[in-house]
Amino acid sequence: MPTPRLLMDNDALLKAAHWDLLDVVPTMVGGTWTDTACLPTFPPRVHRAEAKLFADASVAKALEVRLAMTVQLPDPDVTVLSALQGESGIDAGELLLFGALAATPSAVLLTGDKRALRAVALTGTLPRYQNRVVCVEQLLSQALDQLGALTLQARVRRWTPRDQMALAIFGRQGDKSEA
Secondary structure: OOOOOEEEOHHHHHHHHHOOOOOOOHHHHOOOHHHEEEOOOHHHHHHOOOOOOOOOHHHHHHHHHHHOOOEOOOOOOHHHHHHHOOOOOOOHHHHHHHHHHHHOOOOEEEEOOHHHHHHHHHHOOHHHHOOOEEEHHHHHHHHHHHHOHHHHHHHHOOOOOOOHHHHHHHOOOOOOOOO
16 A cells, blocks of 8 residues: 555645645645545545535535545554544544554644644644644645735635635735735
8 A cells, every 4th residue: 555645634625625726735745646645434425525515516526536546544553543532622533644644654644623733732642743734724825835826815715715714814805915
């Protein structure tokens, strides 16, 4: 089984898909979709284009095409599963992602869930993830570098912003400078 370079959280992927930033996602770690992994339960939900996840079926289709190229999520480190299980703020999917991240020293995790990161920090396991977690804000920064301010702004605003942080940065109207 190929070792992924990037593990991806569902919510971060949904935002990237709606913002038309899917081609930016794997470049964050110098990779491609063929060396990325997501939770195994996510692709079937994308295939069904669940209305609660997607503002439009075209967004689901674009994500489905990319997910078809991904590799299997590595088996999680069971000691990390034990340490994080039952922690408030960490759901089952995040538990698997942090376990897989611990088991794959060369991988990085893309997430937008600050509650989970806070909960991981409180368990004392955070040092093992130092410099191995990228947030949605870093995805936007990478996209800004690749696309420029006006293109990024147009993409984020395409659908009603799916993230309060993005709404605060881009607002609902008016041009924003790169600064």
